[in-house]
Amino acid sequence: MNLVYRVNTLGDQGLLVTRVGDDQEGADALKMLDKLVISRDYVQVDAQYHTGTALVKVGSEGRPDYQIAGNLAFDHIEVTPQMLVLASEADCISFGTLVQRSAISGQALRQLMAAAPGALKMLDLRLRKNCYTRQIADESLRMANVLRVKENELYLLKNLLGLFEFESRGLAGELVSEYDLDVVLVTRSKAGAFGLERSGTYFEDPGYVIDLIDTVGAGVAFSAGFLHVYLEDKDPEAALRFGNAAGALTAETHGATIPISKKQITELMRTGQRRI
Secondary structure, three states: OOOOOOOOHHHOOOOEOOOOOOOOEHHHHHHHHHHHOOOOEEEEOOOOOOOOEEEEOOOOOOOOEEEEOOOHHHHHHHOOOHHHHHHHHEEEEOOEEEHHHHHHHHHHHHHHHHHHOOOEEEEEEEOOOOOOOOHHHHHHHHHHEEEEEEHHHHHHHHHHHOOOOHHHHHHHHHHHHOOOOOOOEOOOOOHHHHEOOOOOOOEOOOOOOOOOOOOOHHHHHHHHHHHHHHHOOOOHHHHHHHHHHHHHHHHOOOOOOOOOOOHHEEEEEEEOOOOO
8 A cells, every 4th residue: 555655646556456354444444545545446345354454563773563463354355357457457566475475365466467467577575474485485586577675684585595695785686596587676774775687787875864753664665766767767776766765755754654745855866965
């Protein structure tokens, strides 16, 4: 939802595929979609399973930790003919690992991927506790063209997949080679972000000196900003710079859906104090 919201505020069209329960939490979630002007067209309502909830704890550095219950409505997403048409017309499908923890929703995702052979597939990796396996991570990477991963989770991938490299750049290169990825993007919190292309081209952005409020939604804002530029001109370095600025501005707000305009992002890029 947060990614769709950010995509829409940048002037693109984002659509959410998910499932909520027929309960108060589901009703509240649908009201929030209306408030954020996000379409409900592909949001299913489940009469049996409860709406997904998570207990979020934010640490002293603003990093969130999630505890997510099992067997929830989003674990039971069903593919419809309308969803397959949507996928076939999409420029990009962004996905993660959480939706794949159940066989039902995981199969739904693979059906949508198969219906979109020409779309960019972006794996926005977030490894939630007890919600992923080695197989899920491996299959997700094989479906993707672009990977966005936090630097600390890059090392979780190293252990999970048995990678050999020791440094972040080397691990990114190993993932590019092993999984035939076009671009790997590594976000590094206060240290900015770097990217590595299939060609071996490396680029980085050191980030900005900001007044940190919390990091919830910053990674998603980075991904939305990256996609906004990359889908238009296929310049991953320019897209990374724009995404990094979008993430920095989000980290100066509380929560993930405080409005941030494209003008604010470009102004930070022009005048913001850069980290060394």
